[in-house]
Amino acid sequence: MMQTPHISCADYHTRTSYERGGLGGHHLDWGNQPALYKAYPGRDPVLLPQDTAFPQKGLWTVLAESGVPPKRTSWGLELLSGILGLTYGLTARAPHPGGDIYLRSVASAGALYPCEIYVAAPGMPGLESGLYHFSIARHGLTPLRTGDLSFAVAEALPGSGREAPGLTFFISAIYFRSAWKYRERSYRYHLLDTGHLLENLLLALKAQGLDASVFWDFDDATVNGLLGLDPQKEVCLTLCTVPGTGHSEARGDLPDLGQTVTGASRVAPRERGYPVVEQMHASGTVMPSPPEKVPAMVDRLGLVTGQWASIHPPDPRPGALGYADAVWKRRSRRNFVPSPMPKSALEALLYGLCARSEQKPPDQSRAACTGFWVGNAEGYDPGLYLLDAPSCSRTRVKTGMFTRKMAHTCLDQMWLAPAAVHFLFMSNLAVLDHAWGARGYRYAMMAAGRMGERLYLMATALGLGCCGIGAFYDTEAQALLGLNQDSRMLYLVAVGPVKGRNTG
Numbered sequence: 001m002m003q004t005p006h007i008s009c010a011d012y013h014t015r016t017s018y019e020r021g022g023l024g025g026h027h028l029d030w031g032n033q034p035a036l037y038k039a040y041p042g043r044d045p046v047l048l049p050q051d052t053a054f055p056q057k058g059l060w061t062v063l064a065e066s067g068v069p070p071k072r073t074s075w076g077l078e079l080l081s082g083i084l085g086l087t088y089g090l091t092a093r094a095p096h097p098g099g100d101i102y103l104r105s106v107a108s109a110g111a112l113y114p115c116e117i118y119v120a121a122p123g124m125p126g127l128e129s130g131l132y133h134f135s136i137a138r139h140g141l142t143p144l145r146t147g148d149l150s151f152a153v154a155e156a157l158p159g160s161g162r163e164a165p166g167l168t169f170f171i172s173a174i175y176f177r178s179a180w181k182y183r184e185r186s187y188r189y190h191l192l193d194t195g196h197l198l199e200n201l202l203l204a205l206k207a208q209g210l211d212a213s214v215f216w217d218f219d220d221a222t223v224n225g226l227l228g229l230d231p232q233k234e235v236c237l238t239l240c241t242v243p244g245t246g247h248s249e250a251r252g253d254l255p256d257l258g259q260t261v262t263g264a265s266r267v268a269p270r271e272r273g274y275p276v277v278e279q280m281h282a283s284g285t286v287m288p289s290p291p292e293k294v295p296a297m298v299d300r301l302g303l304v305t306g307q308w309a310s311i312h313p314p315d316p317r318p319g320a321l322g323y324a325d326a327v328w329k330r331r332s333r334r335n336f337v338p339s340p341m342p343k344s345a346l347e348a349l350l351y352g353l354c355a356r357s358e359q360k361p362p363d364q365s366r367a368a369c370t371g372f373w374v375g376n377a378e379g380y381d382p383g384l385y386l387l388d389a390p391s392c393s394r395t396r397v398k399t400g401m402f403t404r405k406m407a408h409t410c411l412d413q414m415w416l417a418p419a420a421v422h423f424l425f426m427s428n429l430a431v432l433d434h435a436w437g438a439r440g441y442r443y444a445m446m447a448a449g450r451m452g453e454r455l456y457l458m459a460t461a462l463g464l465g466c467c468g469i470g471a472f473y474d475t476e477a478q479a480l481l482g483l484n485q486d487s488r489m490l491y492l493v494a495v496g497p498v499k500g501r502n503t504g
């Protein structure tokens with residue numbers, strides 16, 4: 001068998017960079033548009049209860065809820081229905097060149113929704129123990145395997161003797177859904193979108209008093225096999241467990257799920273692969289040994305930092321909307337107006353980005369660093385700032401108005417120019433490669449996506465507009481930010497007042 005060539009984080013990112021004048025035309029083949037919903041012929045989903053009650057909590061309360069002892073140790077279908085609905089539910093109908101589509105509670109590059117969710121649930125009242133695929137269109141769970149699979153999940157996780165989980169959520173991405181439009185660059189979007197979805201899931205679990213752990217590292221082949229994916233077309237990118245009463249005794253090898261299940265990873269009549277995407281994913285399946293010292297990305301970007309200032313907790317409940325309403329009402333809004341962002345709003349955003357989502361955030365969440373470019377915010381001079389999440393502090397690294405130049409850099413999406421603040425996620429790719437190998441790319445991009453989703457929800461709660469931007473000229477962005485040779489911008493999220501909304 002031919003070996004897949006190994007490529008590094010730096011290789012993949014450089015080979016998929018956009019450069020001005022170098023984009024060429026790419027026509028979307030609407031006749032080959034990927035299906036947005038995964039379907040398993042001959043298998044009907046168990047429908048989940050509708051109209052479930054959602055937690056009435058403030059968004060910042062949920063964001064900062066880590067360290068609270070888990071309040072809930074049992075669950076039922078109604079709870080699971082609410083969690084899945086908040087994580088990946090349908091929230092609006094929108095016109096689309098290929099016909100109307102439903103938008104979801106999570107943002108997704110180009111509304112292509114490459115991600116799927118699977119749930120392994122042992123012993124839940126009203127649901128036979130087993131592995132299920134979340135059918136978004138039907139709001140149901142399609143059975144894929146029966147029995148308590150906790151032992152198989154525990155076996156796929158690093159470290160022997162891992163406690164068998166109760167509930168396990170898996171997030172996968174179907175390559176062609178995003179590759180249809182973004183081609184070689186699509187792996188960036190698979191990972192960013194996964195990060196967005198993971199954050200929505202973690203917040204929904206926390207809001208329900210469930211204590212979740214995220215796993216960025218797992219045995220890829222074992223997990224893809226467990227889920228019945230065709231790994232040429234769909235791969236698991238992260239999983240998240242909730243402690244419970246799963247059983248850890250091995251029950252022998254699990255059977256293959258067969259062609260009807262693996263065949264469901266195909267979503268278009270004429271799919272084509274992009275070797276660089278597959279190579280990058282395959283290169284990241286090598287599990288890295290944890291570095292002795294986790295690199296602090298803020299010090300590795302080549303930016304000269306000034307004095308660090310602490311960010312204080314915001315008012316008890318900033319924003320007009322609570323957590324669940326912010327999720328339901330979240331949308332990408334691009335009609336930014338040149339009004340200042342109130343200081344209290346900016347500080348609430350910064351505080352929310354620093355809030356610890358898990359009791360012990362994994363080291364990998366430090367693979368990307370957050371910056372923010374202030375164009376127009378009360379109490380802040382225009383300029384580029386860096387955020388240090390572990391110490392919840394910020395420092396300024398440059399002064400000046402650059403949001404217009406950044407809009408040019410973002411493929412001339414000029415509606416970005418009046419946005420009050422551009423949040424930026426950056427990483428030193430050589431440091432990623434050195435610390436974690438190619439798998440480091442997954443960590444950095446998913447970490448950036450997670451922060452992106454938080455920004456969307458916080459902006460919605462505060463009555464501000466927000467939009468993620470994955471399309472930019474890469475070396476132009478690097479030069480504009482003044483990053484060193486090995487560092488790059490990974491993702492940008494613009495936030496600010498928009499027409500017709502009140503930041504009150």
Ligand SMILES: Cc1cc2nc3c(=O)[nH]c(=O)nc-3n(C[C@H](O)[C@H](O)[C@H](O)COP(=O)(O)O)c2cc1C
Pocket residue numbers: 103104106107108109110111189192193196330331332333413467468469470471
């Ligand atoms: C990773 C990512 C990249 C995105 N890049 C862009 C972009 O470059 N330009 C843009 O106008 N919107 C961009 N978006 C916004 C999506 O188009 C938007 O999320 C999608 O159309 C669904 O709409 P909704 O967010 O209102 O639900 C991006 C979103 C994500 C998550």
